[in-house]
Amino acid sequence: MKGMNFLLLASSCLLVTAFAACTSVDEPVSEPFVPIGFSPAMNDANTRYASDDLPATMGVFAYLTEGGGFNASASTPNFMYNQLVTRNGTAWSYTPVKYWPTNTNDKVSFFAYAPHNASGLTPCANTQKGYPYLTYTVAQAEKDQTDLLATAPFADKNAGDVNFTLRHALTKVTLKVKSGDKYAKEITSLSINTATSGELHFKDGGFEWKNVTGNYGYPPATTTDLKFAATDREREIATFFLLPTATVTATYSIVYTVKTTTGTDVLTRTFSALPLSSAPLWTAGAHIVYTINLSERTATVTAGVTDWERDTGNSYDVCTYYPDDLKVGDYFYDDGSWSDGGLRMYVTGTNQRQWETPFPAPVLINPVTGVSRNVIGIVFHTTASDTDKANGWTHGYVMGLKYYTGNKADGSWARNAGYNTAIPDGGGESDFDGYTHCQQLMADAEWTANNTNFPAFNNTCVTHNANVPAPATTSGWYLPSAGQLVSIFNNIGGGVSNNGLTNIGSHMGKATGSTVGLSNWCIYYSSNESGDRAWAIMFYGGGALIQRLLYAKVPYDSRCQTGGHIPVLAF
Structure with missing residues (x-):
């Protein structure tokens, strides 16, 4: 993989100020200027971009806005334009070198790409107002194609590191071929037919492709590795870096000959512009x-997705979704209805999901009844336990849109911590009976005597139900089980990690129209207990993550003494 070229796009706002002053040699400088530095990184470890495998150059645009x-x-790129x-x-x-402004009211925003002046890439003019864009044309030769990266804008900064978080901006498409039946085959022509040029537009919260x-x-670069035995295992033929499209409009064309055991041609098969599967979608970052x-x-094609850097040919079951399907991420309303939250593809057995960018907005008028409705939660799991099904x-x-700490x-x-209501351990992550556990606790004499002695349950089962009434067709709000808690982080967050907290906050923010997020200094409790401990997930800032552990019912860890309670309901 190291033989490929790289194209890195990082959108971030770099605060750059040019300060000039005429001073005498002896005049002291009361406040030293702080230089602006760059430290790009990838959003995951499963990528070709190791610390020693980043592009050698990048071009940077910087917007200095004084007083705001x-x-x-x-705004225009008045501070840096295509800076090497x-x-x-x-x-x-x-x-x-550029420096951060000393006036705290002055802000800098940065957008970057790499490698600098890459072949096929043309930046917008230096007079372009607002978010910049880049015009990109895919190289025709497979070996010359570039892996393009982009980030969300890093805007309105006045100090600190410019540490881009990079994501793949193109769709990586791998072609594999295998042979079956009685005779050998030889491919004489093969190509994947798709768009050639497009514009990558940075925008609030991310980027998108336009005018594709x-x-x-x-065609594949290889011209020699195209002969196959009568029955031959799948073989990778080509890997392309192509433009994402809203729908899969790509086709493929292939010509191959069928040969006898002596190598004599029996017949030639020609298939032109055959459509590729409409799923999975060609989204930015998909492989x-x-x-x-x-x-x-004939020739038949199966489609799948894999990790960006994995070349082993492992296959996955891919679930694709239409907007009307019930799925993880959908908005849930106070009338018991739901609407599209943007999930379009899920690779089973992984945390790999593809979401519409940006997320669709909530629909606040029920299209069936014509009555207004309010978002009260986000669907995080689309199967129910046997106990809940019976109910x-x-x-x-x-999951609710508010959490309690x-x-x-x-x-x-x-x-x-000595309270023990005999709620079962439940096997930890396999337990989805949070409602049953909460009902068991609320039948306990200690709860009846003083329910505020159980803050996690009181906040979710009492306070949240009072503040956000749940539809009568649901269970009402309660403290999730261990399995439900982990499912929130895996299905909405994309994993039990600090990045997962950010992802969950993005969904909650879209649902509420305001900035919402989960604290990364917190022990998030489930309703499962084991003696003087409870199943919980603990975060402590930017440090290591301790996950899915039994934690004391009363927070005690010196790194994290805050407890968090996320209300959930069954529907």
Whole structure:
């Protein structure tokens, strides 16, 4: 993989100020200027971009806005325009060096791409107002194609590191071929036909492709590894880096000959512009694998997705979703209805999901009844436990849009770690019976005597139900089981990690229209207990993550003494 070229796009707002002053040699400088530095990184470890495998250069655009933030209709790249930034090992440098403004009201926003002046890439004019865009044309030769990266804008900064988080901006498409039937085959022509040019537009919260046009049949680089025995295992033929499209409009064309055991041609099969599967979608960052199965009569194609850097040919079951399907991420309303939250593809057995960008907005008028409705949660699981099904809640589970925290006792599972209500351990992550556990606790004499002695249950089962009434067709709000808690992080967050907290916050923010997020200094409790401990997930800032552990019912860890309670319901 190291033989490929790289194209890195990082959108971030770099605060750059040029300060000039005429001073005497002896005049002291009261406030030293702080240089702006770059430290790009990838959003996951499963990528070709190791610390020693980043692009050698990148081009940077910087917008200095005095007295305020970035203006999407008026700001221009007045501070840096296509600035060359070079890498030496893990360090990035450029000249002349720019400095952060000393006036805290002045802001800087940055957008970057790499490698600098890459073939096929044209930046917008230096007079472009608002968010920049880049015009990109895919190289026709497979070996010359570039892996393009982009980030969400890093805007309105006045100090600190410019540490881009990079994501793949193109769709990686791998073609594999295998052979079946009685005779050997030889491919004489093969291409994947798709768009050639497009514009990558940065926008609030991310980026998108616009004006994707053209068509070209991209052939594999190899011309020698195209002969197959009568029955031959799948073999990777080509890997392309192509433009994402809203729908899969790509086709493939293939010509191959069928040969006898002596090598004599029996017949030639020609298939032109055959459509590829409409799923999975060609989204930015997806790695789509198409396997072409050759027989004497025809060629068939199966589609799948894999990790960006995995070349082993592992296959996955891919679930694709239409907007009307019930799925993880959907908005749940106070009338018991739901609407599309943007999930389009899920690779079973992994945390790999593809979401519409940006997320669809909530629909606040029920299209069936014509009555207004309010978002009260997000669907995080679409199967229910046998116990919940017996209660009539067959669809799955919803997380609330507010979570409750408290220090020490106020954020605890129980104020006294010695309380033991005999709620089962339940096998930890396999337990989805949170409602049953909460009902068991609320039947306990200790709860009846003083329910505030159980803050996690009181916040979710009492306070949240009072603040956000649940539809009568649901279970009402309660403290999730261990399995439900982990499912929230895996299905909405994309994993039990600090990045998962950010992802969950993005969904909650879209649902509420305001900035919402989960604390990364918190022990999130489930309703499962084991003696004087409870199943919980603990985060402590940017440090290591302790996950899925039994934790004391009263927060005690010196790194994290805050308890968190996320209300859920079954529907």
